[in-house]
Amino acid sequence: xxxxxxxxxxxxxxxxxxxxxxxxxxxxxxxxxxxxxxxxxxxxxxxxxxxxxxxxxxxxxxxxxxxxx
Ligand code: SF4
Numbered sequence: 001x002x003x004x005x006x007x008x009x010x011x012x013x014x015x016x017x018x019x020x021x022x023x024x025x026x027x028x029x030x031x032x033x034x035x036x037x038x039x040x041x042x043x044x045x046x047x048x049x050x051x052x053x054x055x056x057x058x059x060x061x062x063x064x065x066x067x068x069x
Contacts, residue, residue: 001046002065003054007031009061016062019053024062032061041065 003023012030016023023044025035034042044050054062 001050002041002043002067003034003050004041004063004065005032005034006061006063007033007040009059011059011061013058015056015058016053019056020047020049023050024053 010032012026012032014026014030016032017026021035023035025033027033036042051064054064
């Protein structure tokens with residue numbers, strides 16, 4: 001599944017990294033980034049950890065991108 005980061009919405013709460021540490025990391029200022037890439041949109045496995053992390057974000061800074069068929 002494709003996950004999108006909207007950094008302007010991130011309040012650096014740390015929740016996503018706690019839920020899915022293999023996917024989400026932080027810049028020095030605490031704003032979220034992907035662990036594996038500087039991109040703002042990337043494909044990741046559809047794991048419970050990743051889904052929970054996205055849904056846990058209190059400001060919707062993380063979103064699952066719906067693929068168009
Ligand atoms: S859960 Fe949302 S607000 Fe909190 S650090 Fe992650 S992206 Fe930022």
